[in-house]
Amino acid sequence: MVIWGDDSTGKDPALIDEVDAWWQKWHAAGKVVRGGAKLDSPHVARTVSRGADGQPVVTDGPYLELKEIIGGYIHLEADDFDEAVAVAATWPAIAAGYTVEVRPIVG
Template identity: 65%
Template structure:
């Protein structure tokens, strides 16, 4: 089955700090390990900082309106996602639980099945 790992956390721990702390090397090793094991499929994407985002939502006139940045002021934001191929949700969670940023940066990982 296919799953997605949604990586959330405090983005102040990601940009610049990750490279300086060695976390980037750990993340690269994580990708290689799980790619070689056939668990990471179809890649994923690291997202730019939330300050670069635009949010589209309903306007007062019923038409879409665009605002800068994320809709809510949150400390935790989505930083990226990874597609997994796993036997079941427990297998996907076991892979997600090895994400280096959980301990090093306080990241949280949401694992969800993909609609086929």
């Protein structure tokens, strides 16, 4: 079960169900890895957010506002960085206004 803070979006049962399904899909595909690792520099990051048309938009660099915090991270196994960005673009919470930052792992 995914639980966000006190905002009303995080309490949306339909969104929580979508996120749970996302975890199940990518875990079954062998893309989600349990555990954590050191993240690479923010300078090589890409940010995936909702565009004006509601579709995911990929931007070079970490463009999260200072008021935003990282609530957690997902360690993905991908064939390359572009595949990791493509998987991140399917995160259901992007449509609700959440942002995903994608970084390679060092080492």
